[in-house]
Amino acid sequence: MPRSPAEPSPQPRSQLTPEDWIRAARNLLVSRSVDAVRVEVLAKEMSVTRGSFYWHFKDRDDLLHRMLMAWRDEATEQIIYRFERRGLPPRELIRDLLSLPFRGEAAQEAASTELAIRAWARRDERVRQILDEVDAKRLSYIAQCFSALGFGIAEARGRAFALYSYELSESLLANQGTAAQKEERKALMERLLLAPA
Known part of the structure; x- marks a missing residue:
C-alpha cells in the first residue's frame, strides 16, 4: 500500500560500528565488571540482536581484546602524541x-x-x-x-x-x-x- 505524502517514512536504523560495541562494553566494564561484558547483555543494552555483534567481532574474546587495545591507544599513545604536538x-x-x-x-x-x-x-x-x-x-x-x-x-x-x-x-x-x-x-x-x- 503506498504511503500518503503526509505519512513519514520509517527511518532506517543506523548501523552500529565496532566502536559502538567497544564503548558499550567499556561502560559495562566500568559499571559492573568484566564478567558482565557478554554479547547477550550488550545486545540487550543496545536494543539490537546478537547477530549484529558478529558482523564486527569473532567472539567475546575478540571484543575484550579490541576494547583493551583501544583503551591502551587512547590512554597512552594518543595522550603522549597530544602532549608532544603542543611542544x-x-x-x-x-x-x-x-x-x-x-x-x-x-x-x-x-x-x-x-x-x-x-x-x-x-x-x-x-x-x-x-x-x-x-x-x-x-x-x-x-x-x-x-x-x-x-x-x-x-x-x-x-x-x-x-x-x-x-x-x-x-x-x-x-x-x-x-x-x-x-x-x-x-x-x-x-x-x-x-x-x-
Whole structure:
C-alpha cells in the first residue's frame, strides 16, 4: 500500500560500528565488571540482536581484546602524541601532567575506566601484561620529561614514579578533599618534583 505524502517514512536504523560495541562494553566494564561484558547483555543494552555483534567481532574474546587495545591507544599513545604536538617546555609539560586528574568529566571517565581495567588485570594475566606495558610506557615518557630538565637517569625515573603514583592516587581518592585541598596537593607535588636534586 503506498504511503500518503503526509505519512513519514520509517527511518532506517543506523548501523552500529565496532566502536559502538567497544564503548558499550567499556561502560559495562566500568559499571559492573568484566564478567558482565557478554554479547547477550550488550545486545540487550543496545536494543539490537546478537547477530549484529558478529558482523564486527569473532567472539567475546575478540571484543575484550579490541576494547583493551583501544583503551591502551587512547590512554597512552594518543595522550603522549597530544602532549608532544603542543611542544611545551619540559617544566610546563610536567605541570600539565600533574593537572591530568583534574580535567573534569573526561578525567573522571578515564579514571573510572582505568580502575576497572586494573581490577580486571588482577584476574587476567593477558590484561596484566598490557597494563604493565602501559605503565612502563607512561613512566618512560615522564622520566624523559625530567631528564630534559637535567636530572640524571635514576633521579628522573624516581621523580617520574612519584608523579605517576600521585596521578593514580588522585584517581583512586578522587572524593578526598575539597577543590582547594586538591590544588594544595598538586602545588606541593609540583614543588617537590621540580625542586633541584
